[in-house]
Amino acid sequence: MTTAQAGGMFDPVAKLKEYISHPSVSADPAFAEGMKGARECVGGILTDIGFSVEYVPTELHPIVVAKREGDPSWPHVIIYGHYDVQPPDPLELWATPPFEATEIEGRLYGRGTADNKGPLMAHLTAVGRLLEAEPDLPLRITFVIEGEEEIGSQNFKSFLRQHKDKLAGADFVFLSDTGIPSAEQMVITVGLRGMVAFEIELSNARSDLHSGMYGGMIMNPIQGLAELCASLHTPDGRVNIPGFYDAVIEVEPWEREQLSLLGLSEEQFAKFLGVSKFHVPPGYTPFEAIRFLPTLEFNGIGGGYQGEGTKTVIPTKARVKISCRLVPNQTPEEMKKIIFKAIEQRVPAGLKLKLSPQHEATPYLVVPPDRSNSPKDQPPVLARAFRATHEVVKEVWGKAPLYLREGGSVGLIADLKSELNLDAILLGLFLPQDNLHAPNEGFDLSVMHKGITTIQEILRRTAHP
Amino acid sequence: MTTAQAGGMFDPVAKLKEYISHPSVSADPAFAEGMKGARECVGGILTDIGFSVEYVPTELHPIVVAKREGDPSWPHVIIYGHYDVQPPDPLELWATPPFEATEIEGRLYGRGTADNKGPLMAHLTAVGRLLEAEPDLPLRITFVIEGEEEIGSQNFKSFLRQHKDKLAGADFVFLSDTGIPSAEQMVITVGLRGMVAFEIELSNARSDLHSGMYGGMIMNPIQGLAELCASLHTPDGRVNIPGFYDAVIEVEPWEREQLSLLGLSEEQFAKFLGVSKFHVPPGYTPFEAIRFLPTLEFNGIGGGYQGEGTKTVIPTKARVKISCRLVPNQTPEEMKKIIFKAIEQRVPAGLKLKLSPQHEATPYLVVPPDRSNSPKDQPPVLARAFRATHEVVKEVWGKAPLYLREGGSVGLIADLKSELNLDAILLGLFLPQDNLHAPNEGFDLSVMHKGITTIQEILRRTAHP
Numbered sequence: 001m002t003t004a005q006a007g008g009m010f011d012p013v014a015k016l017k018e019y020i021s022h023p024s025v026s027a028d029p030a031f032a033e034g035m036k037g038a039r040e041c042v043g044g045i046l047t048d049i050g051f052s053v054e055y056v057p058t059e060l061h062p063i064v065v066a067k068r069e070g071d072p073s074w075p076h077v078i079i080y081g082h083y084d085v086q087p088p089d090p091l092e093l094w095a096t097p098p099f100e101a102t103e104i105e106g107r108l109y110g111r112g113t114a115d116n117k118g119p120l121m122a123h124l125t126a127v128g129r130l131l132e133a134e135p136d137l138p139l140r141i142t143f144v145i146e147g148e149e150e151i152g153s154q155n156f157k158s159f160l161r162q163h164k165d166k167l168a169g170a171d172f173v174f175l176s177d178t179g180i181p182s183a184e185q186m187v188i189t190v191g192l193r194g195m196v197a198f199e200i201e202l203s204n205a206r207s208d209l210h211s212g213m214y215g216g217m218i219m220n221p222i223q224g225l226a227e228l229c230a231s232l233h234t235p236d237g238r239v240n241i242p243g244f245y246d247a248v249i250e251v252e253p254w255e256r257e258q259l260s261l262l263g264l265s266e267e268q269f270a271k272f273l274g275v276s277k278f279h280v281p282p283g284y285t286p287f288e289a290i291r292f293l294p295t296l297e298f299n300g301i302g303g304g305y306q307g308e309g310t311k312t313v314i315p316t317k318a319r320v321k322i323s324c325r326l327v328p329n330q331t332p333e334e335m336k337k338i339i340f341k342a343i344e345q346r347v348p349a350g351l352k353l354k355l356s357p358q359h360e361a362t363p364y365l366v367v368p369p370d371r372s373n374s375p376k377d378q379p380p381v382l383a384r385a386f387r388a389t390h391e392v393v394k395e396v397w398g399k400a401p402l403y404l405r406e407g408g409s410v411g412l413i414a415d416l417k418s419e420l421n422l423d424a425i426l427l428g429l430f431l432p433q434d435n436l437h438a439p440n441e442g443f444d445l446s447v448m449h450k451g452i453t454t455i456q457e458i459l460r461r462t463a464h465p
Numbered sequence: 466m467t468t469a470q471a472g473g474m475f476d477p478v479a480k481l482k483e484y485i486s487h488p489s490v491s492a493d494p495a496f497a498e499g500m501k502g503a504r505e506c507v508g509g510i511l512t513d514i515g516f517s518v519e520y521v522p523t524e525l526h527p528i529v530v531a532k533r534e535g536d537p538s539w540p541h542v543i544i545y546g547h548y549d550v551q552p553p554d555p556l557e558l559w560a561t562p563p564f565e566a567t568e569i570e571g572r573l574y575g576r577g578t579a580d581n582k583g584p585l586m587a588h589l590t591a592v593g594r595l596l597e598a599e600p601d602l603p604l605r606i607t608f609v610i611e612g613e614e615e616i617g618s619q620n621f622k623s624f625l626r627q628h629k630d631k632l633a634g635a636d637f638v639f640l641s642d643t644g645i646p647s648a649e650q651m652v653i654t655v656g657l658r659g660m661v662a663f664e665i666e667l668s669n670a671r672s673d674l675h676s677g678m679y680g681g682m683i684m685n686p687i688q689g690l691a692e693l694c695a696s697l698h699t700p701d702g703r704v705n706i707p708g709f710y711d712a713v714i715e716v717e718p719w720e721r722e723q724l725s726l727l728g729l730s731e732e733q734f735a736k737f738l739g740v741s742k743f744h745v746p747p748g749y750t751p752f753e754a755i756r757f758l759p760t761l762e763f764n765g766i767g768g769g770y771q772g773e774g775t776k777t778v779i780p781t782k783a784r785v786k787i788s789c790r791l792v793p794n795q796t797p798e799e800m801k802k803i804i805f806k807a808i809e810q811r812v813p814a815g816l817k818l819k820l821s822p823q824h825e826a827t828p829y830l831v832v833p834p835d836r837s838n839s840p841k842d843q844p845p846v847l848a849r850a851f852r853a854t855h856e857v858v859k860e861v862w863g864k865a866p867l868y869l870r871e872g873g874s875v876g877l878i879a880d881l882k883s884e885l886n887l888d889a890i891l892l893g894l895f896l897p898q899d900n901l902h903a904p905n906e907g908f909d910l911s912v913m914h915k916g917i918t919t920i921q922e923i924l925r926r927t928a929h930p
Contacts, residue, residue, distance in 0.1 A: 027772075027773065027774045027775075027776070028772075028773070086776065087772070087776060089772075090673075093672070151774055151775065152775065179678065193677060195677075195777075197775045197777070204739075204740055205738045205739045205740050206738065206739025207558065207739070207900065207903045207904060207905070208555075208902065208903040208904070209738065209902075209903065210873065210901045210902045210903070211760075211762045211764060211788055211790070211902075212658060212660075212790060212871070212872045212873030212874050213644065213755065213871070213872045213873050213897075213901065214738070214755060214872070215755060215760040215762045215788075215790050215872060216702075216745070216746075216754045216755050216758055216759075216760035216762070216790065216872070217743055217744070217745060217751040217754055217755050218738065218740050218742075218743055218744050218751075219744040220762055220763050222694070222763035222764075222765075222766045222785070223694065223695075223697075223698060223762075223763055225691070225766075226690070226691040226692075226694035226695045226763070226766075227691075227694075227695040227698075229687070229688065229691035229692075229695075230688075230691045230692040230694075230695035230696075231695075232688075233688060233692075237681075273670045273671065273674065273679070273683065274669075274670045274671025274672070275669055275670050275683050275815060276815055276817075277683075277814060277815045278682055278683055278815075279682070279683050279684040279814070279815055280681070280682060281681075286682040286683075289681045289682055290678065290679060290680060290681050290682050293681055294681075295676075295680040295681035297676045297680045297681070297685055297688075297777075297779055298685050298687035298688055298691070298768075298769065298779075298780075299676060299687075299769050299770055299775065299776060299777055299778055299779075299780070300687075300768065300769030300770035300771045300776070300778075300780065301687045301690075301691075301766055301767065301768050301769060301771075301783060302766065302767050302768075302771040303763075303765065303766050303767075304763065304764050304765030304766060304786070305552075305554075305764055305765035305786060306765045306766075306767040306784075306786075307492070307493070307552065307554075308492065308493070309492040309493075309616055309823065310492075310616065310617065310662045310764065310786060310788065310823045310824055311492070311551060311552060311764060311765070311786075311902070312660075312662070312762075312764055312788050312874075312902065313764055313765075313902050313903065314762055314763075314764075315763075315764070315765065318766060319771075320687070321769070321770060321771075321775065321776075323676055323680075323775065323777050325676070325677060325680050325681065349742060349744070350740060350741055350742045350743075350744055352741075358774065358775045359775055406677075406678070407677045407678045407679070407680060407681070408675065408677030408678050409677050409777075432678075435672065436675045436678065437673070437674075437675045437776070437777065437778055438672050438673045438674065438675070438778070439672060439673070440672075
């Protein structure tokens with residue numbers, strides 16, 4: 001019996017492999033069976049460790065809600081995770097099968113290992129061990145594990161509205177769906193970027209046209225789209241949309257200081273990403289830019305003939321998918337308004353515009369206790385959990401955590417704030433090399449084991465002040 | 466027995482339907498069987514009308530060469546056609562199956578009906594009827610029917626070099642692979658644009674990256690490609706590459722005059738194409754621009770996630786397919802040099818460029834007898850055939866043909882000029898509504914029947930001066 005299996009609990013790595021084997025791609029209806037499999041896998045684990053499990057239907061993928069009830073005086077923590085994963089394509093770039101988790105040199109490879117199946121498995125294991133060690137632990141725990149995080153958690157907000165009772169009396173949210181710079185440095189994420197995603201389609205003639213017979217006569221939709229897209233940034237790397245930065249708040253000195261403690265080297269990071277240079281607005285390091293600034297990124301473009309060889313057409317239409325990351329104090333509503341206005345004004349003459357909003361997320365910021373220059377009173381259980389986290393991380397990881405904003409978006413964190421006024425402790429567990437949303441996603445098992453110990457002890461100290 | 470079947474000859478419409486049923490897409494190896502079927506269909510017809518048929522291998526698709534030999538003193542005409550067609554995609558936009566020719570209200574729909582199977586069938590039928598009526602006709606005829614026209618006739622030049630003997634003593638080339646503005650107005654095409662086609666790929670990081678964790682830090686290849694593409698035109702519609710127009714020759718007054726006789730209305734033409742406005746460099750009408758000016762058109766673009774919903778990645782690469790049409794006196798070699806130089810200079814910092822040349826074609830111009838202000842002596846058989854064409858068109862179509870340059874490219878016409886010093890009479894047979902290279906390609910059967918009569922009589926008068 002290994003350490004990982006101490007106490008008769010399930011082996012988290014074996015369980016994670018099983019969990020990964022369910023291809024739970026929420027974006028594609030073809031994976032409905034995998035969604036069901038992943039959902040029931042996680043529900044089964046929760047039942048095994050003593051939770052009452054419910055699959056709450058939404059308009060698309062049900063949410064797993066699992067409760068450990070208790071005395072109303074006990075603290076109540078919500079542990080969040082998601083059982084859905086990103087699509088695995090491009091498949092040909094995977095070195096191992098994306099849905100057969102493969103262990104190589106202390107890392108587990110497969111779609112969802114890091115985002116979010118591995119980190120969620122750390123929480124499940126920690127809770128299982130904690131309750132095994134102390135069956136009467138004075139702590140109420142509610143797991144909320146959704147199936148639409150990778151497609152924008154569109155139904156999460158209405159779930160919160162309809163099922164407020166299930167989360168009544170919660171003190172804070174605890175989760176691991178954020179990153180750390182190395183296996184040695186814990187980061188507590190205190191801010192997340194929001195998002196406005198949409199698709200632009202420009203079209204012209206009634207059908208594709210022969211580029212010889214009609215070339216040089218009309219505006220080519222690809223040309224028009226290129227001109228429109230090119231207008232959206234300035235040469236120095238800023239987004240070129242009036243008002244785009246108006247709501248961005250000043251970065252506080254402690255934030256820049258914490259970030260500097262990360263000790264990241266631009267050269268090493270460029271090498272790691274395989275890029276020859278960074279492209280960042282003036283006044284920001286690359287590490288600051290991805291945390292403190294909003295963006296406009298192109299996620300996909302398509303139009304005309306993309307097969308082998310040549311096909312000399314002027315295509316009738318061309319499309320681009322864009323997502324903007326927002327920073328705290330920007331709202332999706334307001335940003336969508338100014339972005340769409342700029343796009344509508346820049347459609348080249350002769351082309352028709354179709355602008356389709358896709359998903360949205362509000363940015364998030366929490367100021368942990370003892371950090372802000374202008375501290376606000378925090379609810380006592382949240383403040384206690386934050387302080388417990390600080391101490392446990394120092395003990396288990398050998399140094400204090402850093403408190404950083406992250407570049408990614410976890411829209412439901414903002415929803416939990418707006419709907420239930422709950423803040424979150426985001427304990428990072430994935431590494432830069434974990435290839436989230438990309439081929440060869442992987443998860444460091446030593447981080448997982450350290451994470452289990454950390455989570456278990458944070459919850460214990462939250463229960464026992 | 467209908468008129469179309471007079472004299473016991475095959476019915477050209479029925480034969481054309483059979484010919485269309487062979488899906489001869491030269492660009493895609495998956496259609497090898499269709500290529501073979503189309504080749505043997507046309508070879509079979511030629512055998513039936515008394516030609517000796519040979520399939521001359523090339524590096525890719527064999528060329529059908531069929532000869533009617535005769536006394537060396539007889540004129541010798543080469544009739545050119547191509548048995549390959551464009552890919553049929555996007556398939557979902559076809560109203561009828563692309564490879565099951567469907568007759569609707571006097572038009573035949575299917576891939577290749579107009580480009581080039583229908584027009585070639587007109588030549589085959591005309592020659593069949595002519596020889597049936599006059600078995601001893603003093604005319605040598607060589608059909609040359611290639612299978613790579615839609616992918617740039619890359620092997621045609623070396624075929625001409627290796628098989629000069631098969632075409633020895635030829636006086637001129639006769640073909641129908643050009644258009645007419647309406648079923649009432651014949652056009653003899655006297656100029657064709659050339660082409661330089663290529664693909665640009667820009668890449669950055671070693672793999673797709675999460676647009677949250679890395680967004681706003683590096684140059685997105687789609688953004689870089691958009692900026693590069695947007696730089697290639699000026700707002701007034703000219704191509705923005707130094708030297709791009711340097712070699713363009715002055716348009717002669719008779720050319721603009723002939724074009725004005727076309728009597729095209731910009732409003733009607735815009736309505737026909739389904740465009741709200743034209744986009745043409747200053748000083749040119751849309752009809753002049755597509756004939757007298759070179760272009761740079763985008764044929765296809767692709768990169769990142771193009772599926773349903775959102776996938777928030779920064780893609781590792783993005784690609785665009787571009788074709789430039791060239792006008793007489795421009796050479797593919799020189800134009801490629803200046804275009805590639807401009808592109809290389811404009812690659813946004815941080816991105817890697819891969820520039821892949823695709824096909825090329827030299828532009829072509831022939832000045833018909835009695836047209837030029839500075840007439841050159843033309844070979845007597847060519848001049849006779851040009852004058853016969855003028856007279857026959859007046860008789861069959863009720864008015865004289867127009868002599869116009871066209872916007873498309875038929876590279877082998879330039880090859881026949883450069884390798885064998887042969888000029889061509891290009892008798893137009895397809896209409897603007899025939900949707901070449903697009904879904905719902907069709908061919909007007911009344912034009913086909915008039916074309917058969919015209920071709921038959923031109924060849925007869927060329928044989929009997």
